[in-house]
Amino acid sequence: MTTSIPARADSAQLDATDPLAAHRDLFIGSETDLVYLDGNSLGRPLRSTAERLGTFVAEEWGGRLIRGWDERWFDLPRTLGDRIGAALLGAAPGQTAVGDSTTVLLYKMVRAAVAAHPERREIVVDTDNFPTDRYIVEGVARECGLDVVWITPDHTRGVTPELLAPVLGEQTALVLVSHVAYKSGFLADGPALAELTHAAGGWLLLDLSHSTGSVPLELDAWGVDLAVGCTYKYLNGGPGAPAFGYVAARHLDSGAFEQPIQGWMGAAEPFRMGPSYEPAPGIRRLISGTPPVLGMLALEDMVGLIESVGMAAVRAQSVALTEHAIALVDDVLPEVELRSPRPSAERGGHITIGHPRMREVTAALWRRDVIPDFREPDALRIGLSPLSTSFVEVEAGIRAVRDLLD
């Protein structure tokens, strides 16, 4: 349809020549007939993770007990954060920490951004952003007496510089954008959004939930102020695995970043247990309570795999998979509407297709062990995990939609 999508290649041939194909066997379920196209909701576990968790319980938790905190766990939110920063975010050490849910971290970030701009009264967010992002912004705006400035993107795309520029001004405290839009898969222009936001004097908070592990990020180079990301999608951390947060070093060093949930693990001297809260210097001030160690173990495995593969190869594979999916949709499902960008440079790791009958189609697909995601009211979302989804799996899924529409 456009030059960015190649003619459909043979799926089995693509798998046979795929340089990353060997990695699929590392994931549980790759040996089954299940067609899994929802890795952007919950990624498959690595095989190593099952054994690792059992070993952790028997040896590290059971064997070291409370000593584990001194030996490894206390620093784990930051050592793992630094690894995520280096391998995935383009972030120098000391700016990333793991813990809490994405929602709780978004709350901390939005509150911190508002507190750092006491003279400004507006938070900018888009109507197509994920519910938690919108709800957090609404709640913080209400509690702090601020206004929400809504951007309304085209549903097949997302927040562009052209949409953002007109709403920015001297009242802008914060702009919150999902770097890859959860519905359309639109990949926002991070550096351009940061530059615009900074020109207006506000901070940019990127939600990286659908970006991390699918598209390369350069948060330091782009000048992003704050970011939050999810780890149970392309980072395969398991259901409800803890999120991570990034705070640019300049806002930590200046002390401008202060978050409202003052817990002992974010205090300068946690074990002194002093009378008043004094925030830790550096990224540890993002932390509130005791870190969720069990929830970080699977994530450690996947970060290790991405470190060895490299995000450039992951992104190349992700692009190849989404291009293949779009070519198949064009070829096999002509009556369906593609609701994701066609140019690969504007697309993350998933695509969305719409049709009035998609609700019933999704239900029928699930009964056939073909598992994509459904989004209200009529959209099928196809998530392609770069290291665990095969080209054959993509084709099988799309042909199953064809069968069901017939």
Next chain:
Amino acid sequence: MTTSIPARADSAQLDATDPLAAHRDLFIGSETDLVYLDGNSLGRPLRSTAERLGTFVAEEWGGRLIRGWDERWFDLPRTLGDRIGAALLGAAPGQTAVGDSTTVLLYKMVRAAVAAHPERREIVVDTDNFPTDRYIVEGVARECGLDVVWITPDHTRGVTPELLAPVLGEQTALVLVSHVAYKSGFLADGPALAELTHAAGGWLLLDLSHSTGSVPLELDAWGVDLAVGCTYKYLNGGPGAPAFGYVAARHLDSGAFEQPIQGWMGAAEPFRMGPSYEPAPGIRRLISGTPPVLGMLALEDMVGLIESVGMAAVRAQSVALTEHAIALVDDVLPEVELRSPRPSAERGGHITIGHPRMREVTAALWRRDVIPDFREPDALRIGLSPLSTSFVEVEAGIRAVRDLLD
């Protein structure tokens, strides 16, 4: 010394006649020589948990993938919460949910209590409360423009009705008390504190971190308004396992309870992904982000064990263990100060002893594989997990202190 402490009995004999002794073998590490007296910081894992986590990864996460949310995980914070409520809290269903850290839940609870009393300007908390409790109260008071009213208990006890009554009044929005004090082990009089607080027109928030799994609770009968508890101590949930929160049904039914971290998982219709946040009816409105499923699995195992044993037996064992420890301290460590209540009815599951040399003693104990907890500046805290600590272990630990002081 008082009639509540029996003469010291023979430790091996106590173990031999202990009706719960068989349960010790269910825990990893019970076969080793390690003397573990810090189960109130981090409980030992059950043996079943190691296998369970591996099975979960391979079969439930790996096999069911995203379908696991519909099948079990979405409701898990509340089904597990209800089990905790029934077995441990004296709470009818629909008032308890698992998720977030203790710190984050305390923040939500304190903010909710303040919001429910807009005309009142004071939060009451004690200077001996755990740092996170104090820091959260300080932070919320500052952000909401309220005052903190400090109670200063005797360091060997905790918050009594006599200490609380004089500071209550028409400005009291909330009283926050640790039901079992983290330092002294003092067991507060829950129903009396609730009655006093309600007479003044405020809400009582109990921190149950050191109570749950060591002392019986009757939150409904006592009229407690809000509670938060930790699951990695006597509930053996693993390092950083998620906390639970309790909100009395009357505050859910009336809509008086509203917390500030508005996430999609607490919305009335999470998968409609509607334009504005509408809190779910019932306890689900306490939830913000995606529930930490992996972190709830070990906890499920231990709640199951407590369901089968019953809290009355657990409490009887806990009292027997702390009485034994106090009798040993009296007998073997006459120069040491007992900083916990002597009457068993005023004591939770741990005791604290003070001596000027306790810092070096603790370090030397750890080198000998005797693991108690140290609390600044000179206190040794001996935590006795009712189902995994033996009487012989208690004696070995206290005799090791004797050796080191000599």
